[in-house]
Amino acid sequence: MLAHLGDSPDRAGDGYEELRLMLVKFFEWRDSWFPEEDADETLDRVVRKLDEGKEDIQNLTAYCFGVARLVHLEHLRAPERRRVQLEDVPPLSAPEHFPAEDEHEEQRLNCFRTCLQSLPSQTRELVVTYYQDEKRTRIDHRKNLAQELGISPEALRRRVKLARDKLEKCVRKCLRRLT
Amino acid sequence: MKQSPDEARLRAFLLGDLPAAERDAMEADIFADKEVFYRLSEIEDRLIDDYARGVLTGEERLRFEQLYLTNPARRQRVEFARALTSALDRQSDTPVTANTLTPELAAAKVERQRWWLSLLELLRARQTAWTVMTVCLGLLAVAVGWLWLERSRLQAELTQTRLAYQAANERQRELEVQLAALPRPASNPVPSPTATVTSQPTPLTSAEAVLAFTLNVFALRSETNNATDQIEFPSGTKRLELRLPLLKHDFSRYRISLHDSNARLIFRSTPRAANTTANPPLLTVNLPTNRLLADAYVLTLEGISENGEFEPVGKKQFRLTRR
Incomplete structure (x- = not known):
């Protein structure tokens, strides 16, 4: 599969991440409750097809899109697949303390700061600078930012989206640990 | 904010407002063109951020909440957007927002x-x-x-000093000469014992301050020509009168020359006749002492023939000293 995604390990890795993100978003926009799992299932199926070698896949992305639609339809038709018996659910103790909104906001902020700090410095700068002027002259600001970085506005948008996605995953994990 | 039709369509897709056919077409576009995907993602992020900031209103806000707050995965995205916008907005009063977050x-x-x-x-x-x-x-x-x-000034000063020094030297010399010409208390000059002065000097007269000596001028090849007389005269002497007795009187007129030790001509007399009343005939020459220094001199005597030619007659060396 990686051979379809890039001519070098690095490019193939980036391509895989990008493809997975597209699939996750596809399932999100289809209102899936488990978009990441659905995306991984889609990719597993595609890899299996490639390993079987029965199909000549010319456009991997388009092929993945087709498989994703099938996965989504299957889940719509058999929602019970995801359901588990209550007895099978591991017991969870109720939290002793439900944080107030202010406290929760502080937790979110702490997680955000921690995760932001964990990013490479250039990525960190990029994310913050990109969203800093959200309320201001956004379009001009981002054009200037792309010019400063020597990349097109489209490449900037892609780079920022991938960085935001990483940051978001980190914050999600952090908040999960706290709650 | 006015939205382009394309962006409005994308927002409608995100809020579930597109018909199924259009939604499918949009999804196909997303997987066919990554730029569409990233543009749609950006619009969605902004939509979520706007909701987190509380700027969505009316129908749009309602549609957003129906879709995003009822889905656990999407709700987590709203949580993240709240953290992001909160962190950014808390620093909104600070110009350098990006750099004060961490x-x-x-x-x-x-x-x-x-x-x-x-x-x-x-x-x-x-x-x-x-x-x-x-x-x-x-x-x-x-x-x-x-x-x-400063160098030019000093050079000029040096030149002036040299000139002044030379002038002072000359002045000193003049003063020495003048001092020598001043009358002294009477005292007879005592010829040096080594002098071969043939006659005693006449007594010095204070009025004229003249000292007279008699020198024997020998023939040029005389054996005694090499003898050097020493004439010592007092500082106040103005003139030195030399009397030259002519042992042989062959010419009607004579000329007397005086050279210093460097053979420079110091004095040359006009042609003159000898005093034949004296015995032997006597030639007299007066030398101003201001032209004489303490030095060795050579006195030359020449006879002037009938055709005007000068013929050497004799020569005498003597040394002058001052007291």
Whole structure:
């Protein structure tokens, strides 16, 4: 599969991440409750097809899109697949303390700061600078930012989206640990 | 904010407002063109951020909540957007929002500012260095000019001093001569014992301050020609009268010349006749003492023939000394 995604390990890795993100978003926009799992299932199926070698896949992305639609339809038709018996659910103790909104906001902020700090410095700068002027002259600001970085506005948008996605995953994990 | 039709369509897709056929077409576009995907993602992020900031209103807000708050995965995205917008907006009063979010960013900003400050300092230092160098060059030029003028002035002073020194020397010499010409208390000059003066000098008369000596001028090849007479005269003597007895009187007129030890002509008399009343005939010549220094002299006697030619007659060496 990686051979379809890039001519070098690095490019193939980036391509895989990008493809997975597209699939996750596809399932999100289809209102899936488990978009990441659905995306991984889609990719597993595609890899299996490639390993079987029965199909000549010319456009991997388009092929993945087709498989994703099938996965989504299957889940719509058999929602019970995801359901588990209550007895099978591991017991969870109720939290002793439900944080107030202010406290929760502080937790979110702490997680955000921690995760932001964990990013490479250039990525960190990029994310913050990109969203800093959200309320201001956004379009001009981002054009200037792309010019400063020597990349097109489209490449900037892609780079920022991938960085935001990483940051978001980190914050999600952090908040999960706290709650 | 006015939205382009394309963006409005994308927002409608995100809020589930597109018909199924259009939604499918849009999804196909997303997987066929990554730019559409990233554009749609950006619009969705902004939509979520706007909701987190509370700027969505009316129907749009309602549609958003129906879709995003009822889905656990999407709700987590709203949580993240709240954290992001909160962090950014809390710093909205601070101009350098990006760099105050984390200590590291703040430190990085400070580092960059330091770098710029260092560059500015360097530029300022260079400007200062240029200014200092210019001032130094100016001072150096002034110093060189001053030294050149001072050297010219000193040279002029040196020339004047030399001239003054020469003038002083000449003046000293003149004064010495004048001093020598002053009358002294009467005292007879005592010829040197080694002198071969053939007659005693006449007594010095204070009025004229004249000292008379008689010299024997020998023939040029005389054996006694090498003898040197020594004439000593007092400082006050104005004239020195030399009397030359002619042992052989062959010419009607004679000329007397006096040369110093460097063979420079000191004195040359006009042609004159010998006093034949004296026995032997006598030639007399008066030498002004201001032209004579303590030195060795050679007196030459020449006879003037009938056809005007000068013929050597005799020569006498003597040494003058002052007392």
